[in-house]
Amino acid sequence: MVMRLPTSFAVSTFLKSSAVLAVALAASAHAAVVTLPQSTLRSSPGVYTAGGYYTTTLGPNIVTTGGGSAANVGQADGRNDDGFMALNLGFNFTLYGSTYSSLFINNNGNVSFGSGISSYVPSGPTGANAPLISVFFSDVDTRNASSGVVHYNLSANELVVTWDNVGRYAAQAVPPSNSFQLVLRSDAFVLPSGEGQIGFFYEEMDWEVTQTSTTGAVGFGDGAGDATVIAGSNAAGMNNVVENRYIWFNANLTPTCGVPGTPDCPTTVPEPGSLALVTLAGTALLLMRRRRR
Numbered sequence: 001m002v003m004r005l006p007t008s009f010a011v012s013t014f015l016k017s018s019a020v021l022a023v024a025l026a027a028s029a030h031a032a033v034v035t036l037p038q039s040t041l042r043s044s045p046g047v048y049t050a051g052g053y054y055t056t057t058l059g060p061n062i063v064t065t066g067g068g069s070a071a072n073v074g075q076a077d078g079r080n081d082d083g084f085m086a087l088n089l090g091f092n093f094t095l096y097g098s099t100y101s102s103l104f105i106n107n108n109g110n111v112s113f114g115s116g117i118s119s120y121v122p123s124g125p126t127g128a129n130a131p132l133i134s135v136f137f138s139d140v141d142t143r144n145a146s147s148g149v150v151h152y153n154l155s156a157n158e159l160v161v162t163w164d165n166v167g168r169y170a171a172q173a174v175p176p177s178n179s180f181q182l183v184l185r186s187d188a189f190v191l192p193s194g195e196g197q198i199g200f201f202y203e204e205m206d207w208e209v210t211q212t213s214t215t216g217a218v219g220f221g222d223g224a225g226d227a228t229v230i231a232g233s234n235a236a237g238m239n240n241v242v243e244n245r246y247i248w249f250n251a252n253l254t255p256t257c258g259v260p261g262t263p264d265c266p267t268t269v270p271e272p273g274s275l276a277l278v279t280l281a282g283t284a285l286l287l288m289r290r291r292r293r
Helices: 007-030 238-242 272-292
Strands: 033-036 066-070 081-095 098-106 110-112 131-137 150-154 158-166 178-185 198-205 217-222 227-230 245-249
Touching: 081 150, 131 158, 131 178, 131 198, 131 238, 198 238, 217 238, 227 238
Parallel strands: 033 227
Antiparallel strands: 066 081, 081 098, 098 110, 110 131, 131 217, 150 158, 158 178, 178 198, 198 245, 217 227
């Protein structure tokens, strides 16, 4: 016996399926991954600090508010694996057209918006399909006493998050260790010349392979498929690409140099101390010339 469905049912089913397909195709067509050349990364040691950080004022360690099975929620020293901490910013920050006043600092090398991320194996270009900023999304584990921990320094219009001398899963001893820093500024922050709203700063990056993961992801994602990443993100050798480098991003996630519409990135940057010496030498030379007249 052959059952025949009413024509109206068949048409309705077809229309619903078509609508779902249309939405999926539209989302796929909208999603885009922008890959930035590695040449937009600049040498970091001696620019802002001797080691390469933007600042050495790291602030307190995070105290986790959630996460995976070893998140150690509430532990005062901040040592954990796959944990995260919720943080109210006290200012507005816009990413991919959405404005946020809070975020989650995730132990595994990233910050996210809307919910914390305890995932430890980076997937896709940015590490996870969520609104996030991945400075170096990898399986960080700070439970070993030799490892450093994650710090945050929050001021009126700026947040600095530092994964300082951190170890890897499973609670492996340091060294090797990774040291990297995120600078995130409010929508109202008045940017100094040559700087951006978001900065990634890296010192020594000695590992990327852990007992669970083999790569690290670097970039931004909106959770709907749109992403901006550094070339090589989530591929082998990314830790070597970013080691002792830094990069500033504008609010639209373009670097402040090295891409069309921006100036070339300088190959070398004089240290602040060197600039002072140059100025002093110039002043002395001018005085000598005046005395000779």
